[in-house]
Amino acid sequence: MTGPRWVRRVELAVLVLVVLVLVGQVLATSAPFAPSIEVEQSLGLAPGLTVKAVTTISSNFAAHLQLTGLGFPGAAAVPTIDYYFDARYPVENSTMANWYGLPQHLLSVASARHRPISIDRLGASALADLLLQPPRAGSILVLASGVLPAPVYSANRNLLLPWIRAGGVVVWIGAPIGAYTGEPIDPLEPPAQAQPVPGGEGQFLNATDLAPGATLLATPSPIATGLDVDYPYGLSEGLLNTTRVEQQGGQVLGFEEGGATNLARIPLGKGALVDVASPVVDLPRLAPALLNLIETRTVLGPVDLLGTLAVIVAPGSRPTTTQSWPLPTALADSQNATVCAFAVETDYLAPLGAMTCTPIY
Amino acid sequence: MALALDGWAVPQEGSDERRSARSAVAASGWNPRVPGLDRLDRWVTRTPRRRFWITVIAAGLAIRVLLAPWTGGGDLATYAESATSLGLGGGPYTYLLVYPPGFVDLLALAGRVAGGFLGSPVLVGVDPGLLRFYATSSLQWTGSLATPTFALVEKLPLFLLDLGTAGLAYLMVRECADERRARWALVALFWNPLGLFLSAVPGEFDILPVFLVLAAVYLAMHGRGLSSGAALGLGTAIKLFPLFFLPLVLAILWRRGGLRPAARALPVATALVGTSAVLAGLFLPLSTAQSYLASFATGPTVGQNHGGFGLWSWVQLPHLTPIHWWLFWTTAPITAGMEAVAVGLAVAVALVYLRRRPRVGWDPLRTFGAATLTALAPLLTRNVVEPQYLLWVLPWIAITAAVTVHYRWPLVTVTLAGLGFLLFGLGGPLYWLEPMAVFTPYLSWGAFTQNLAAWAPIAALVAPICSVVGAGALAYVGVRAVRGLTWAGGAS
Numbered sequence: 001m002t003g004p005r006w007v008r009r010v011e012l013a014v015l016v017l018v019v020l021v022l023v024g025q026v027l028a029t030s031a032p033f034a035p036s037i038e039v040e041q042s043l044g045l046a047p048g049l050t051v052k053a054v055t056t057i058s059s060n061f062a063a064h065l066q067l068t069g070l071g072f073p074g075a076a077a078v079p080t081i082d083y084y085f086d087a088r089y090p091v092e093n094s095t096m097a098n099w100y101g102l103p104q105h106l107l108s109v110a111s112a113r114h115r116p117i118s119i120d121r122l123g124a125s126a127l128a129d130l131l132l133q134p135p136r137a138g139s140i141l142v143l144a145s146g147v148l149p150a151p152v153y154s155a156n157r158n159l160l161l162p163w164i165r166a167g168g169v170v171v172w173i174g175a176p177i178g179a180y181t182g183e184p185i186d187p188l189e190p191p192a193q194a195q196p197v198p199g200g201e202g203q204f205l206n207a208t209d210l211a212p213g214a215t216l217l218a219t220p221s222p223i224a225t226g227l228d229v230d231y232p233y234g235l236s237e238g239l240l241n242t243t244r245v246e247q248q249g250g251q252v253l254g255f256e257e258g259g260a261t262n263l264a265r266i267p268l269g270k271g272a273l274v275d276v277a278s279p280v281v282d283l284p285r286l287a288p289a290l291l292n293l294i295e296t297r298t299v300l301g302p303v304d305l306l307g308t309l310a311v312i313v314a315p316g317s318r319p320t321t322t323q324s325w326p327l328p329t330a331l332a333d334s335q336n337a338t339v340c341a342f343a344v345e346t347d348y349l350a351p352l353g354a355m356t357c358t359p360i361y
Numbered sequence: 362m363a364l365a366l367d368g369w370a371v372p373q374e375g376s377d378e379r380r381s382a383r384s385a386v387a388a389s390g391w392n393p394r395v396p397g398l399d400r401l402d403r404w405v406t407r408t409p410r411r412r413f414w415i416t417v418i419a420a421g422l423a424i425r426v427l428l429a430p431w432t433g434g435g436d437l438a439t440y441a442e443s444a445t446s447l448g449l450g451g452g453p454y455t456y457l458l459v460y461p462p463g464f465v466d467l468l469a470l471a472g473r474v475a476g477g478f479l480g481s482p483v484l485v486g487v488d489p490g491l492l493r494f495y496a497t498s499s500l501q502w503t504g505s506l507a508t509p510t511f512a513l514v515e516k517l518p519l520f521l522l523d524l525g526t527a528g529l530a531y532l533m534v535r536e537c538a539d540e541r542r543a544r545w546a547l548v549a550l551f552w553n554p555l556g557l558f559l560s561a562v563p564g565e566f567d568i569l570p571v572f573l574v575l576a577a578v579y580l581a582m583h584g585r586g587l588s589s590g591a592a593l594g595l596g597t598a599i600k601l602f603p604l605f606f607l608p609l610v611l612a613i614l615w616r617r618g619g620l621r622p623a624a625r626a627l628p629v630a631t632a633l634v635g636t637s638a639v640l641a642g643l644f645l646p647l648s649t650a651q652s653y654l655a656s657f658a659t660g661p662t663v664g665q666n667h668g669g670f671g672l673w674s675w676v677q678l679p680h681l682t683p684i685h686w687w688l689f690w691t692t693a694p695i696t697a698g699m700e701a702v703a704v705g706l707a708v709a710v711a712l713v714y715l716r717r718r719p720r721v722g723w724d725p726l727r728t729f730g731a732a733t734l735t736a737l738a739p740l741l742t743r744n745v746v747e748p749q750y751l752l753w754v755l756p757w758i759a760i761t762a763a764v765t766v767h768y769r770w771p772l773v774t775v776t777l778a779g780l781g782f783l784l785f786g787l788g789g790p791l792y793w794l795e796p797m798a799v800f801t802p803y804l805s806w807g808a809f810t811q812n813l814a815a816w817a818p819i820a821a822l823v824a825p826i827c828s829v830v831g832a833g834a835l836a837y838v839g840v841r842a843v844r845g846l847t848w849a850g851g852a853s
Contacts (some may be wrong), residue, residue, distance in 0.1 A: 006532055007583045007585065010529065010532075010576050010580060011585060011588040013576065014573065014576050014580070014588050014591055014592045014595070015591070017569075017573065017595055018591055018595050018633070020466075020467060020470065021463050021466045021467060021595060021599075021637070022466070023466075023470065024465075024467050024469040024470040025462070025466040025637065027466075027470060027473050284442065284505070347483040348483065348485055348505060349442060349446065349483060349485055349505070350445075
């Protein structure tokens, strides 16, 4: 027999659902769970040119961390970021959404780490203006559309390369750098509207700098492990030759396979090209990977990996580790060097991280 | 006290009216001879109530619970990513979530539970096999998938909603017809392979707004304006399609109790939708929401049926260029036209419902037929690109079919079609069984892809057959619904 009793029960079910959604709304709008990892470190020089790092890590959730010691000449300022985005121009080995979304993800991850960053977005003409100015020290330019816009680059124009050679640092991701230029697109036409530039790749990298392509690489390089650069995707058109990268004084930063890598910093003149030889996909991996490289200023210049340690921190615990990292001779001889300890959460989508640095001279 | 539709007395179990209705059905009807159907009918009809309910619930739940932890993929990974992001203090729209914030709010609870009680807010897993698969396929995916724990936590409430929806169908049919037909509706819904698949495998949450729509209509039939409006408002705050039921729910309330209950429902529904939208817009991190909006403003999938925001998210995007605005204003009239047709259909159904007085005696086809046509309105004007959209109309097909003369036939065909869609789902998008390959030793990644590749041609054959069967059932019920609503077809 049905009747008002069942009507009341249905009403109750609706009420319960309303309450659940509203409670969830309140939680969603008031930081439901505030995960944090805190890293306290003391870094000091020990006898025998060794850095002694005493690290205490606390977390309010089960954190899987990579604790890495880094050293580099100079100071530890985090670079500022210029980001090219202009929806009128085409993409190649990228998508409009990922091109637009990458800085959003970078900001979100940095915000979760309580280390906010600022990103200046540039349209095509602003990018051309930037490249006509001398590069600013400590800033990087991120290009993630896979296509250089016509005001900057075409078969007979290249504003980017001289700017890099003058000291600029570019993070490039998408189609091979220099392979495509683009005019403003017609949105009613098919998406692939970038124009190939014959021989364009050769303007930035020699053929010997390249290696056969692959869509996925198997082995993280030591830097990729230490900094949790968890981005294994590669370009089928071609990867970077690790031997050539090292011969040019560059540094392999990504995954490796068969003498090739998908991510490396390659010196060009006074500046550097940080080439991510991969399509712009999987922003949940790409954004933390890039941010780790940026925060540790690995994109700016050579960084020495002093040591790495995987640490599991139980909720509420405060384990302390003591590590002795031998200081590379070049750093030891430097008159102005910095050592840092970088702790980063390695679970997928867990963007937390912390870094402390100490000048050693 | 049973339901009195539109002021008319409803025959009670054992009353003369009920007997005459039943005998009229038996005398005028023809039910198909399907092997085993009579036996199933006898079981449905003669099994004692308690045993019947226990059997239906136990069998339905057992299959669901067995499947739940080890299946997933698709949208479930997106839900897990959003819950993880919320649990880590980020925004829910960071990844691919495309719907109004109601379900996000529930995910916030899941993020809270996971972060606070499971020890870690990380609700997704990754596997090299997944990465390799997606890196070498044309599918755009992140290579993540929900952990079995999250899959179970996310799906268990959906199972209760499956039961709640089937239970509401049972209530409606029982109150308007008889126990046997009500039992058939219950079985057809709770054991429906498509409904079972959608909740237990990909963990689609469509059953939540579907339950709320049924609740809204049921409560409206009982003259409950406030709660009916609340159900409809909450449903719309989760997916947009329940809004199409607003005219009909108001019409039912008006017919049932005059203007006052209808006047109560409207502000409650509006308040719930408005509160949810305003809070989400004001407080959820806009920066992350923008990447979601961008993916739909700049990608090809501007439709998203009537569940998500679709093309209309454009207007919230910053930095739109004149070309994008031109494209928006060029395509918006087409989209708006389709929306208008769907809205027009829903309003027309409500107006016909309001205008036509019921015939003497019980006339459930009038209400359920109107609800079926309303549920069809959004589906008739857009492509059904995801199987879960069929769930919007499935309960109404079952309920309407259950009160027609040949009630067993459409119920059987809808069930068969649902089974076909299940087979298609298992073989088509490939990734439903990913968690089995990743989290258990029973299925290797190689065997998984190999078996599915072998299965794909069979699934491709099954799908059109099932579509035809399902369309046949739909056509039957649709015709009955139109005739029931307009009483053009004589006695039902």
